[in-house]
Structure formats: structure tokens, C-alpha cells
Amino acid sequence: MAAPPLIEELRQAGGDPSRVLHPSTAGELAQLQPGARYKFAVLADGRLAVAPDPADAPKNKYSHPTLTNGEAVQTAGGIRIEQERGAIRKVIVDPGSSSYCPSTGSLQAALDALVRIGVDASLLRVDNRPPVCVDAVSSPAPSMTPPMPPPSTGSRYGALMQEVGHRFEVLGKAEKVGRYELADFELDELGEIFEEDLPNAEPPKENEGKVDLKGLADAFQKTHPPELAAALKKRDAAAFAVAFARAAATCNGCHRASGHGYVEVPAEPGANVPKLDRVPPGHGGP
Numbered sequence: 408m409a410a411p412p413l414i415e416e417l418r419q420a421g422g423d424p425s426r427v428l429h430p431s432t433a434g435e436l437a438q439l440q441p442g443a444r445y446k447f448a449v450l451a452d453g454r455l456a457v458a459p460d461p462a463d464a465p466k467n468k469y470s471h472p473t474l475t476n477g478e479a480v481q482t483a484g485g486i487r488i489e490q491e492r493g494a495i496r497k498v499i500v501d502p503g504s505s506s507y508c509p510s511t512g513s514l515q516a517a518l519d520a521l522v523r524i525g526v527d528a529s530l531l532r533v534d535n536r537p538p539v540c541v542d543a544v545s546s547p548a549p550s551m552t553p554p555m556p557p558p559s560t561g562s563r564y565g566a567l568m569q570e571v572g573h574r575f576e577v578l579g580k581a582e583k584v585g586r587y588e589l590a591d592f593e594l595d596e597l598g599e600i601f602e603e604d605l606p607n608a609e610p611p612k613e614n615e616g617k618v619d620l621k622g623l624a625d626a627f628q629k630t631h632p633p634e635l636a637a638a639l640k641k642r643d644a645a646a647f648a649v650a651f652a653r654a655a656a657t658c659n660g661c662h663r664a665s666g667h668g669y670v671e672v673p674a675e676p677g678a679n680v681p682k683l684d685r686v687p688p689g690h691g692g693p
């Protein structure tokens with residue numbers, strides 16, 4: 408279980424996991440201090456877990472994972488109740504959880520849970536504050552089981568490419584030091600972005616009608632991940648270096664073709680992506 412260190416910290420700060428609320432009626436929910444934001448989670452079984460103190464209370468150590476004992480959740484975030492003469496007037500939920508980093512779409516699970524305990528659906532509001540996410544590589548968050556697929560509106564090409572760049576960089580660094588499992592993982596994720604995400608992404612505006620990004624992404628996907636995977640499987644550093652350089656050349660080919668030649672992907676595993684070292688003298692850049 409992921410949470411014990413956090414629960415220990417909670418106890419040391421005078422908190423107590425048994426004080427976490429599991430409201431099962433709208434009346435219990437109405438006990439929360441009106442207007443204050445509380446952390447909450449929807450557990451895998453659909454129950455609500457709400458911190459006993461407001462999120463901004465001093466020394467509040469009721470982080471999201473302590474609400475859930477570090478287990479998987481359907482969603483997590485903040486909840487605020489507005490009241491008028493003792494009656495709930497509004498229940499506002501938001502997806503702000505740095506440890507679970509839920510999608511706004513997953514908040515549907517919170518709305519469903521609130522309706523199940525008897526909150527009138529017309530009182531529910533969603534506040535789309537941008538969730539603050541912890542760096543997924545340095546500290547893996549407890550897993551989420553989203554109840555709904557992410558919104559289907561095309562995500563932006565540039566954001567996906569940032570992820571491609573990061574994963575390609577970690578792939579090279581991991582292989583170089585023999586962290587093959589991590590390398591396999593990054594390669595899988597990279598393949599998924601090319602296969603599933605990029606084809607549905609909104610292309611950058613300046614590319615309209617210029618380059619066949621879909622065709623190029625497809626060509627990348629068919630050629631390079633299989634080559635890289637084969638070299639990883641054989642633990643063959645030389646073959647990996649060749650496959651890596653070939654993949655980088657395709658990255659750069661598409662960047663040049665689409666007017667992004669200045670995003671240079673290095674050919675050697677282990678280097679940062681994109682290249683950020685000084686342009687050598689006499690080399691005017693791409």
C-alpha cells in the first residue's frame with residue numbers, strides 16, 4: 408500500500424485516519440463548514456471520502472492518499488458546500504489533486520456519488536481549476552481508474568510532442584544505464600502516442616494543408632518502435648544506438664518538413680531532447 412509513510416506523517420501532525428468522513432447522506436455532507444474547500448476522493452467502490460478539516464487549515468496533513476489509504480480511486484479533488492439557512496444551496500467540486508491528478512472528465516464519478524447520497528443534481532457545480540500534477544516520473548501517483556474515457560476533443564499536437572520528447576529522452580537514458588524495464592515502458596508509451604493520440608490531435612495551425620503529418624507519424628510508428636524494441640530485447644547496445652539514431656533522423660525529418668527544424672532531436676541515446684547545447688561556431692543552426 409502506498410500510503411503508510413503519509414499516514415505516519417498525518418499521525419505525527421496530530422491527525423487521525425479514522426476521522427476521515429464517509430458521508431452517506433446529504434445531511435452529513437451539510438456538516439462541512441460552509442464555503443471551505445475540503446479534499447475528497449471517490450473510492451473504487453463509489454463511496455466518498457472527505458477530509459475532516461478544510462484544505463487550508465493550518466498543519467492539515469489529510470492529503471488525498473491518506474483519505475484513501477493509498478488505494479486506487481475513481482476521482483479526487485476539492486469540494487465546497489454553499490448553504491442558505493442550513494440547507495445546501497450548491498456543491499462545487501474541482502479536480503485539484505496533485506497526487507491523483509484526475510481528469511476533469513473523471514469528476515463525473517464525484518457527481519454520481521453525490522447524487523447517490525441524496526444531493527439534488529441541480530445543486531452540483533464543477534469548478535475547472537487546472538489540476539496541479541506532480542512529476543509522474545519522480546514520484547509515481549497511486550493509480551486512477553477513470554470511470555469515463557478522456558474527453559475526445561483533439562489534444563494539442565505540441566503538448567503530445569513534449570511528451571514524445573520526454574519519453575524519447577528517458578528511453579535513451581534508461582537503455583544507456585541498463586534500466587531495460589524502464590526503457591521498455593517508455594517505448595511502449597511512445598508507441599501509444601504515435602498510434603492513438605497523434606492521429607486525433609489538432610495539428611499546429613501553421614501546418615494547415617502543408618505536410619501530411621498523419622502519414623509521417625504513421626511511417627514513424629511502423630518502422631522505429633519495432634526496431635528499438637528488438638534491440639532492447641537482445642540487450643544489444645550497438646543495435647540500439649543505430650535504431651535510436653534512425654528514429655531521431657525521422658523525428659528531425661518531420662520537424663524540418665513541418666517548419667520546426669529548430670527542434671533538433673539528438674542521435675545519441677542519453678542526450679537531452681531536444682538539443683540545447685550551444686550551436687558550434689560556423690554552424691548557423693538548422
Ligand code: HEC
Binds near residue numbers: 565569655
Ligand atoms: C509526424 C511528424 C513528427 C514526427 C515524426 C515527430 N515530430 Fe516532434 N513535432 C512535430 C510538430 C508538428 C511539432 C510542433 C508542434 C506545435 O507547434 O504545436 C513538434 C514538436 C516537437 C517538440 C517540441 C515540443 C514543444 O512544444 O516544446 C519536441 C520535443 C518533439 N517534437 C520531439 C519529437 C521526437 C523526440 C520525435 C521522434 C521520436 C518527434 N518529435 C517526431 C512533428 C513531428
